[in-house]
Amino acid sequence: MHALVVYESMFGDTEQVARAIAEGLSTRAVVRVVSVDGAPTPVPDTVDLVVVGGPTHAFGMSRPNTRSSAARQDERAAGGTDRGVREWLAAAGPLHGRLAAAFDTHARTRLPGSAAGAIDRRLRHLGARIVAPAHSFYVTGMQGPLDSGERDRALRWGVDLAELAAAVPGRAG
Protein backbone atom coordinates (compact mmCIF):
# COMPACT_ATOMS: atom_id res chain seq x y z
CA MET A 1 0.00 0.00 0.00
CA HIS A 2 1.18 3.50 -0.87
CA ALA A 3 0.12 6.36 1.41
CA LEU A 4 0.42 10.10 0.91
CA VAL A 5 0.22 12.38 3.97
CA VAL A 6 -0.41 16.02 3.06
CA TYR A 7 -0.22 18.64 5.80
CA GLU A 8 -0.51 22.39 6.25
CA SER A 9 1.24 23.90 9.25
CA MET A 10 1.88 27.52 10.25
CA PHE A 11 3.68 27.02 13.59
CA GLY A 12 4.95 23.44 13.13
CA ASP A 13 2.44 21.53 15.26
CA THR A 14 0.40 19.96 12.44
CA GLU A 15 3.68 19.00 10.77
CA GLN A 16 4.74 17.11 13.91
CA VAL A 17 1.37 15.32 13.95
CA ALA A 18 1.64 14.50 10.22
CA ARG A 19 5.12 13.03 10.66
CA ALA A 20 3.97 10.91 13.61
CA ILE A 21 0.96 9.64 11.61
CA ALA A 22 3.34 8.79 8.76
CA GLU A 23 5.57 6.87 11.17
CA GLY A 24 2.53 4.86 12.31
CA LEU A 25 1.41 4.23 8.73
CA SER A 26 4.87 2.99 7.81
CA THR A 27 4.20 -0.21 9.79
CA ARG A 28 2.16 -1.36 6.75
CA ALA A 29 2.60 1.19 3.97
CA VAL A 30 5.15 2.96 1.83
CA VAL A 31 4.58 6.53 3.02
CA ARG A 32 5.36 9.94 1.58
CA VAL A 33 4.74 12.94 3.84
CA VAL A 34 4.66 16.37 2.19
CA SER A 35 3.81 19.94 3.04
CA VAL A 36 0.84 21.30 1.13
CA ASP A 37 3.23 23.67 -0.70
CA GLY A 38 4.97 20.74 -2.39
CA ALA A 39 2.12 18.24 -2.49
CA PRO A 40 1.33 16.82 -5.94
CA THR A 41 -1.82 17.68 -7.87
CA PRO A 42 -3.57 15.68 -9.06
CA VAL A 43 -2.93 12.88 -6.56
CA PRO A 44 -0.76 10.28 -8.39
CA ASP A 45 -2.49 7.05 -9.50
CA THR A 46 -0.07 5.00 -7.38
CA VAL A 47 -1.45 6.43 -4.11
CA ASP A 48 -3.92 4.11 -2.34
CA LEU A 49 -4.48 6.15 0.85
CA VAL A 50 -4.51 9.95 1.18
CA VAL A 51 -4.30 11.46 4.67
CA VAL A 52 -4.88 15.23 4.80
CA GLY A 53 -4.55 17.56 7.76
CA GLY A 54 -4.24 21.19 8.71
CA PRO A 55 -4.66 23.64 11.59
CA THR A 56 -8.16 24.76 12.58
CA HIS A 57 -8.48 28.45 11.72
CA ALA A 58 -11.67 30.43 12.38
CA PHE A 59 -13.71 27.23 13.01
CA GLY A 60 -12.59 25.42 9.84
CA MET A 61 -9.87 25.16 7.20
CA SER A 62 -7.50 28.10 6.90
CA ARG A 63 -8.10 30.84 4.35
CA PRO A 64 -5.66 33.35 2.88
CA ASN A 65 -6.68 35.96 5.49
CA THR A 66 -6.29 33.60 8.48
CA ARG A 67 -2.86 32.51 7.20
CA SER A 68 -1.84 36.16 6.83
CA SER A 69 -3.06 36.76 10.36
CA ALA A 70 -0.94 33.84 11.63
CA ALA A 71 2.07 35.20 9.73
CA ARG A 72 1.65 38.58 11.44
CA GLN A 73 1.53 36.86 14.83
CA ASP A 74 4.73 34.86 14.55
CA GLU A 75 7.66 34.73 12.14
CA ARG A 76 7.53 30.88 12.11
CA ALA A 77 4.37 31.27 10.00
CA ALA A 78 5.82 33.81 7.57
CA GLY A 79 6.52 31.36 4.73
CA GLY A 80 3.22 29.52 4.80
CA THR A 81 0.62 31.87 3.42
CA ASP A 82 0.36 30.90 -0.26
CA ARG A 83 -1.46 27.59 -0.23
CA GLY A 84 -3.45 25.74 2.43
CA VAL A 85 -5.27 22.40 2.40
CA ARG A 86 -8.40 24.17 1.11
CA GLU A 87 -6.56 25.23 -2.05
CA TRP A 88 -4.75 21.88 -2.39
CA LEU A 89 -8.03 19.95 -2.17
CA ALA A 90 -9.51 22.18 -4.86
CA ALA A 91 -6.73 21.00 -7.19
CA ALA A 92 -6.36 17.38 -5.97
CA GLY A 93 -8.69 16.00 -8.65
CA PRO A 94 -11.30 13.26 -8.30
CA LEU A 95 -10.38 10.65 -5.69
CA HIS A 96 -12.76 7.85 -6.70
CA GLY A 97 -11.38 4.51 -5.58
CA ARG A 98 -8.91 6.06 -3.14
CA LEU A 99 -8.98 5.59 0.61
CA ALA A 100 -8.71 8.74 2.72
CA ALA A 101 -8.76 10.21 6.21
CA ALA A 102 -8.68 13.75 7.64
CA PHE A 103 -7.09 15.25 10.74
CA ASP A 104 -6.46 18.64 12.24
CA THR A 105 -4.88 20.43 15.13
CA HIS A 106 -7.23 22.35 17.36
CA ALA A 107 -6.83 24.50 20.46
CA ARG A 108 -8.06 22.95 23.72
CA THR A 109 -10.85 25.50 24.01
CA ARG A 110 -14.60 25.47 23.69
CA LEU A 111 -14.34 26.96 20.21
CA PRO A 112 -16.65 25.04 17.84
CA GLY A 113 -15.74 23.74 14.38
CA SER A 114 -12.76 21.81 13.09
CA ALA A 115 -10.65 21.81 9.98
CA ALA A 116 -10.74 17.99 10.01
CA GLY A 117 -14.52 17.91 9.63
CA ALA A 118 -14.34 20.25 6.65
CA ILE A 119 -11.46 18.28 5.06
CA ASP A 120 -13.38 15.03 5.59
CA ARG A 121 -16.45 16.46 3.81
CA ARG A 122 -14.29 17.67 0.93
CA LEU A 123 -12.57 14.26 0.58
CA ARG A 124 -15.99 12.54 0.45
CA HIS A 125 -17.17 15.05 -2.13
CA LEU A 126 -14.13 14.18 -4.27
CA GLY A 127 -15.21 10.54 -4.20
CA ALA A 128 -12.73 9.13 -1.67
CA ARG A 129 -13.73 6.30 0.67
CA ILE A 130 -13.16 7.48 4.25
CA VAL A 131 -11.45 4.77 6.35
CA ALA A 132 -11.70 6.45 9.78
CA PRO A 133 -13.61 9.36 11.32
CA ALA A 134 -11.96 12.79 11.14
CA HIS A 135 -9.56 13.17 14.04
CA SER A 136 -8.39 16.19 16.07
CA PHE A 137 -5.09 16.56 17.90
CA TYR A 138 -4.76 19.29 20.51
CA VAL A 139 -2.45 22.25 21.01
CA THR A 140 -2.27 24.08 24.35
CA GLY A 141 -2.48 27.65 22.95
CA MET A 142 -3.46 29.46 19.78
CA GLN A 143 0.11 29.08 18.44
CA GLY A 144 0.86 25.63 19.86
CA PRO A 145 2.71 23.78 21.26
CA LEU A 146 1.21 20.30 20.97
CA ASP A 147 -0.36 19.03 24.17
CA SER A 148 1.57 16.28 25.93
CA GLY A 149 0.87 12.84 24.56
CA GLU A 150 -0.54 14.08 21.25
CA ARG A 151 2.48 12.97 19.24
CA ASP A 152 2.08 9.43 20.57
CA ARG A 153 -1.67 9.55 19.93
CA ALA A 154 -0.93 10.56 16.32
CA LEU A 155 1.49 7.69 15.89
CA ARG A 156 -1.10 5.22 17.19
CA TRP A 157 -3.75 6.71 14.89
CA GLY A 158 -1.37 6.17 11.98
CA VAL A 159 -0.98 2.49 12.93
CA ASP A 160 -4.78 2.15 13.18
CA LEU A 161 -5.30 3.84 9.81
CA ALA A 162 -2.85 1.48 8.14
CA GLU A 163 -4.74 -1.53 9.55
CA LEU A 164 -8.14 -0.15 8.55
CA ALA A 165 -6.92 0.66 5.03
CA ALA A 166 -5.28 -2.74 4.60
CA ALA A 167 -8.57 -4.43 5.54
CA VAL A 168 -10.51 -2.71 2.73
CA PRO A 169 -11.03 -5.19 -0.13
CA GLY A 170 -9.58 -4.19 -3.47
CA ARG A 171 -6.64 -2.10 -2.32
CA ALA A 172 -3.06 -3.32 -1.90
CA GLY A 173 -2.50 -4.56 1.65
Ligand SMILES: Cc1cc2nc3c(=O)[nH]c(=O)nc-3n(C[C@H](O)[C@H](O)[C@H](O)COP(=O)(O)O)c2cc1C
Ligand atom coordinates in the same frame (compact mmCIF):
# COMPACT_ATOMS: atom_id res chain seq x y z
C1 LIG B 1 -5.87 33.01 12.56
C2 LIG B 1 -6.06 31.83 13.49
C3 LIG B 1 -7.36 31.37 13.77
C4 LIG B 1 -7.54 30.28 14.64
N1 LIG B 1 -8.81 29.82 14.88
C5 LIG B 1 -8.97 28.72 15.68
C6 LIG B 1 -10.28 28.16 15.89
O1 LIG B 1 -11.30 28.62 15.36
N2 LIG B 1 -10.39 27.06 16.69
C7 LIG B 1 -9.30 26.50 17.28
O2 LIG B 1 -9.44 25.50 17.98
N3 LIG B 1 -8.04 27.00 17.10
C8 LIG B 1 -7.85 28.09 16.32
N4 LIG B 1 -6.59 28.58 16.10
C9 LIG B 1 -5.44 27.88 16.70
C10 LIG B 1 -4.86 26.91 15.68
O3 LIG B 1 -5.68 25.77 15.59
C11 LIG B 1 -3.42 26.56 16.03
O4 LIG B 1 -2.65 27.69 15.72
C12 LIG B 1 -2.94 25.37 15.21
O5 LIG B 1 -3.55 24.18 15.66
C13 LIG B 1 -1.46 25.20 15.30
O6 LIG B 1 -1.08 24.35 14.25
P1 LIG B 1 0.22 24.67 13.38
O7 LIG B 1 1.35 24.83 14.36
O8 LIG B 1 0.41 23.49 12.52
O9 LIG B 1 -0.04 25.92 12.60
C14 LIG B 1 -6.40 29.66 15.25
C15 LIG B 1 -5.12 30.14 14.95
C16 LIG B 1 -4.94 31.19 14.09
C17 LIG B 1 -3.55 31.67 13.77
